[in-house]
Amino acid sequence: MLQKKLPSQDVFDPTLTRLDERPADTAERLNRALEPEAVIEVAGLPVGRAVDVFDQPFLTRGARLLRAIPAEQARAILDGMAVDRQADVFRQAEKADRDALFPLLDDDVARIVRTLLAYPRDSAGSLMTTEFVSVQATATVAEVLDHIRAVHHTRETIYPIYVINPSSGRLEQTVSLRRLITASPGDPILTHCSGRAPITTTASADREDVARLIAHYDLLAVPVVDDARCVLGIVTVDDVLDAVVAESTEDVQRFGGVAGAEGPYLEIGFGRMLSKRAGWLCALFLSEMLTASAMQHFETELEKAVVLTLFIPLIMSSGGNSGSQATSLLIRALALGQLRLRDWWRVAIRELPVGMTLGAILGAIGVLRIAVWQQLGIYDYGVHWPLIALTVGAGLIGIVTFGSMAGSMLPFILKRLGFDPASASAPFVATLVDVTGLVIYFRVALVILHGTLL
Amino acid sequence: MLQKKLPSQDVFDPTLTRLDERPADTAERLNRALEPEAVIEVAGLPVGRAVDVFDQPFLTRGARLLRAIPAEQARAILDGMAVDRQADVFRQAEKADRDALFPLLDDDVARIVRTLLAYPRDSAGSLMTTEFVSVQATATVAEVLDHIRAVHHTRETIYPIYVINPSSGRLEQTVSLRRLITASPGDPILTHCSGRAPITTTASADREDVARLIAHYDLLAVPVVDDARCVLGIVTVDDVLDAVVAESTEDVQRFGGVAGAEGPYLEIGFGRMLSKRAGWLCALFLSEMLTASAMQHFETELEKAVVLTLFIPLIMSSGGNSGSQATSLLIRALALGQLRLRDWWRVAIRELPVGMTLGAILGAIGVLRIAVWQQLGIYDYGVHWPLIALTVGAGLIGIVTFGSMAGSMLPFILKRLGFDPASASAPFVATLVDVTGLVIYFRVALVILHGTLL
Numbered sequence: 001m002l003q004k005k006l007p008s009q010d011v012f013d014p015t016l017t018r019l020d021e022r023p024a025d026t027a028e029r030l031n032r033a034l035e036p037e038a039v040i041e042v043a044g045l046p047v048g049r050a051v052d053v054f055d056q057p058f059l060t061r062g063a064r065l066l067r068a069i070p071a072e073q074a075r076a077i078l079d080g081m082a083v084d085r086q087a088d089v090f091r092q093a094e095k096a097d098r099d100a101l102f103p104l105l106d107d108d109v110a111r112i113v114r115t116l117l118a119y120p121r122d123s124a125g126s127l128m129t130t131e132f133v134s135v136q137a138t139a140t141v142a143e144v145l146d147h148i149r150a151v152h153h154t155r156e157t158i159y160p161i162y163v164i165n166p167s168s169g170r171l172e173q174t175v176s177l178r179r180l181i182t183a184s185p186g187d188p189i190l191t192h193c194s195g196r197a198p199i200t201t202t203a204s205a206d207r208e209d210v211a212r213l214i215a216h217y218d219l220l221a222v223p224v225v226d227d228a229r230c231v232l233g234i235v236t237v238d239d240v241l242d243a244v245v246a247e248s249t250e251d252v253q254r255f256g257g258v259a260g261a262e263g264p265y266l267e268i269g270f271g272r273m274l275s276k277r278a279g280w281l282c283a284l285f286l287s288e289m290l291t292a293s294a295m296q297h298f299e300t301e302l303e304k305a306v307v308l309t310l311f312i313p314l315i316m317s318s319g320g321n322s323g324s325q326a327t328s329l330l331i332r333a334l335a336l337g338q339l340r341l342r343d344w345w346r347v348a349i350r351e352l353p354v355g356m357t358l359g360a361i362l363g364a365i366g367v368l369r370i371a372v373w374q375q376l377g378i379y380d381y382g383v384h385w386p387l388i389a390l391t392v393g394a395g396l397i398g399i400v401t402f403g404s405m406a407g408s409m410l411p412f413i414l415k416r417l418g419f420d421p422a423s424a425s426a427p428f429v430a431t432l433v434d435v436t437g438l439v440i441y442f443r444v445a446l447v448i449l450h451g452t453l454l
Numbered sequence: 455m456l457q458k459k460l461p462s463q464d465v466f467d468p469t470l471t472r473l474d475e476r477p478a479d480t481a482e483r484l485n486r487a488l489e490p491e492a493v494i495e496v497a498g499l500p501v502g503r504a505v506d507v508f509d510q511p512f513l514t515r516g517a518r519l520l521r522a523i524p525a526e527q528a529r530a531i532l533d534g535m536a537v538d539r540q541a542d543v544f545r546q547a548e549k550a551d552r553d554a555l556f557p558l559l560d561d562d563v564a565r566i567v568r569t570l571l572a573y574p575r576d577s578a579g580s581l582m583t584t585e586f587v588s589v590q591a592t593a594t595v596a597e598v599l600d601h602i603r604a605v606h607h608t609r610e611t612i613y614p615i616y617v618i619n620p621s622s623g624r625l626e627q628t629v630s631l632r633r634l635i636t637a638s639p640g641d642p643i644l645t646h647c648s649g650r651a652p653i654t655t656t657a658s659a660d661r662e663d664v665a666r667l668i669a670h671y672d673l674l675a676v677p678v679v680d681d682a683r684c685v686l687g688i689v690t691v692d693d694v695l696d697a698v699v700a701e702s703t704e705d706v707q708r709f710g711g712v713a714g715a716e717g718p719y720l721e722i723g724f725g726r727m728l729s730k731r732a733g734w735l736c737a738l739f740l741s742e743m744l745t746a747s748a749m750q751h752f753e754t755e756l757e758k759a760v761v762l763t764l765f766i767p768l769i770m771s772s773g774g775n776s777g778s779q780a781t782s783l784l785i786r787a788l789a790l791g792q793l794r795l796r797d798w799w800r801v802a803i804r805e806l807p808v809g810m811t812l813g814a815i816l817g818a819i820g821v822l823r824i825a826v827w828q829q830l831g832i833y834d835y836g837v838h839w840p841l842i843a844l845t846v847g848a849g850l851i852g853i854v855t856f857g858s859m860a861g862s863m864l865p866f867i868l869k870r871l872g873f874d875p876a877s878a879s880a881p882f883v884a885t886l887v888d889v890t891g892l893v894i895y896f897r898v899a900l901v902i903l904h905g906t907l908l
Contacts, residue, residue, distance in 0.1 A: 022650065220674075248698070252706060258783055266793065288768050289823060299760075309756060312749075313888055316771075328710020336703065366739075427880070
């Protein structure tokens with residue numbers, strides 16, 4: 001919420017000291033406390049104060065705390081809360097708590113909350129509030145200001161004002177409180193609107209798209225409209241900020257190969273933690289089994305030249321690392337709209353020379369290492385050591401180039417197939433590159449070592 | 455900026471159609487255009503319109519475009535721009551452009567811009583604007599509203615109002631325009647303040663901390679104060695939103711093993727792209743060379759049982775993958791403040807059983823695969839195949855457990871050493887786990903296969 005709508009505790013009171021706690025800090029402390037202690041504290045809060053605390057979007061266990069206190073107190077707190085926060089509390093609640101608390105809501109509010117709950121997770125509909133300021137397009141500035149003064153206590157924000165066509169109910173224009181401050185009271189409100197069609201979104205839009213819209217157009221809120229362009233609610237910049245932080249968590253975790261683990265780390269139970277990780281881990285393991293098959297295929301070569309196996313981990317990991325770098329770059333470039341699907345070839349012709357150069361650098365280091373170890377007598381790679389060094393060097397060029405290409409193309413392929421490019425994870429890229437990397441290495445070895453070791 | 459401070463094009467004009475472009479869209483189009491075309495378009499824009507376009511934070515090449523148009527026009531555009539955007543343009547400019555444009559600034563503005571430029575990248579100081587509304591603590595509500603009406607054209611936002619002690623110049627209180635709308639004009643402004651010490655930040659604070667503050671306390675802006683608690687400027691929620699998106703990019707890229715590549719992918723030159731990637735890739739390669747040393751150490755075992763090498767890539771990658779999962783979870787938990795340094799042991803006692811269970815699942819699949827391949831005659835692992843299967847299974851338990859533990863502890867260790875936990879990358883974790891993974895595998899093999907194969 002842009003601002004508490006019931007600023008009960010937020011009026012100057014000379015008895016308040018600096019030690020007086022902010023609602024956000026109380027909420028954080030409640031999150032950390034054991035549940036019985038949290039219940040006692042909530043039960044002891046004055047209602048206005050409790051409303052401020054429950055209006056904090058990051059308060060966890062909201063439904064459980066409300067259910068544990070006397071019903072009348074819970075009803076009063078729910079009644080004072082912003083409607084989008086009420087919906088949040090019900091969304092996060094377990095079924096038993098939801099069923100126990102729902103009867104405490106007023107019928108009108110219950111209907112709105114039920115509508116908000118019906119929107120899919122992470123959609124604009126699930127982020128929006130229905131508590132915004134709307135006025136008819138025929139109003140004057142003075143009428144709008146009077147309306148704001150009358151309703152502001154029950155509105156989440158009063159800074160963007162939505163101007164509605166009186167007959168169709170469609171959104172016509174938006175105007176900011178800022179502009180009205182300097183306007184003549186008698187002016188029709190429409191003379192202070194830009195005349196442009198307002199930026200809007202739909203209830204099913206993804207939170208990431210809403211965030212992009214708000215960031216791009218520097219908005220304090222974006223209205224969510226239905227097919228008839230009637231305003232269903234608004235998503236405010238602070239809800240979007242929270243959403244962007246959540247999205248960032250999801251992106252890093254997905255890139256690490258975890259299926260969207262939600263909630264604080266320590267609150268994820270053992271079973272849920274396993275299920276978030278085991279799926280991907282098993283899928284990667286099964287794919288990676290192809291490396292065993294590839295190795296079996298080159299069994300004869302392996303037995304003839306065991307020395308080749310010494311460099312397998314080194315070479316494979318280099319391919320995976322270069323792929324992981326390229327994927328992380330491309331995931332973000334696609335997420336930020338810097339690149340479109342059709343730009344894939346521009347990326348490909350850039351990654352090819354970059355990958356080859358990186359491969360050549362690593363290859364040179366690899367050759368040097370073998371030569372130095374051989375010359376200093378640290379390890380004996382046999383009489384054909386220059387050929388082995390050459391195999392390692394050439395193999396690295398091939399594998400790092402392939403890693404960069406595969407890693408950079410993977411996000412495009414996922415996007416083309418209708419997936420989020422950010423579902424490409426570092427372990428996924430590494431697995432993709434490992435099998436091919438082994439094949440490249442052994443093929444290079446066959447060419448270079450043919451007639452000597454192989 | 456929360457809102458254009460010069461809303462030149464933003465007044466109702468019946469000749470405007472829906473095709474009339476928003477400044478943000480013009481800026482985006484300019485970013486995509488070739489430079490000569492962009493220059494021609496900018497030169498043709500009315501000044502007010504050009505100011506709106508240059509006020510868009512994501513406009514690139516701002517300084518080059520300004521330098522390419524007539525100096526008087528550039529001066530007028532710079533003059534109209536928000537001061538934090540002027541600083542942005544100079545920050546991103548090349549030295550020649552900066553030197554050419556700086557003389558166009560008024561002396562006062564030049565001084566402010568120079569101060570803003572002196573703050574480190576990604577600090578609150580570099581994000582803040584000096585164009586905010588401040589009033590003396592002795593003012594009445596009517597005086598504050600009059601002041602806002604007088605200055606609002608040159609202020610980025612007028613919604614948060616900063617109340618200053620008239621003698622010391624220190625920040626006393628903050629109050630929102632929202633509250634003043636319903637206040638009696640004769641009230642002293644202080645009676646509408648909360649009495650709490652305002653939330654503030656310092657110029658050197660990291661953008662991530664500023665974002666957390668704004669998100670946590672649902673602020674429209676946070677004031678940046680000096681040691682004497684005088685307000686230097688404010689950071690607004692929309693600047694923070696942009697910063698969070700940028701931070702998210704940096705986090706994903708760092709996790710992928712890329713040293714903070716800035717700017718759109720296609721605009722990063724070949725040399726810069728190499729330097730962003732080669733450093734980490736070489737460091738990882740050098741560390742990964744330890745795998746070759748480990749393999750050399752177990753040379754005798756390798757030669758006796760080449761069959762063991764078949765599973766090296768499979769086993770190593772499983773350790774890396776489980777480590778990467780754990781690291782991504784912990785990086786975010788630490789970034790979001792869900793965990794503190796002292797919680798490391800709570801994480802360790804959770805990761806141990808999770809890692810062992812995940813390892814047991816993969817181990818079971820591995821054993822099954824060997825048994826099936828052997829029984830179906832797809833591959834012959836030799837007479838001791840049950841022992842080899844056991845080695846692979848037990849090795850996986852050990853390696854996945856170690857991977858989960860190492861991956862989850864790494865962010866804590868980095869934090870303890872004073873680094874950002876988010877500098878732990880998937881390739882880094884994989885490298886860390888690979889060497890130890892090999893040693894675990896061979897040790898397990900020595901125990902299980904002693905007296906048979908080894």
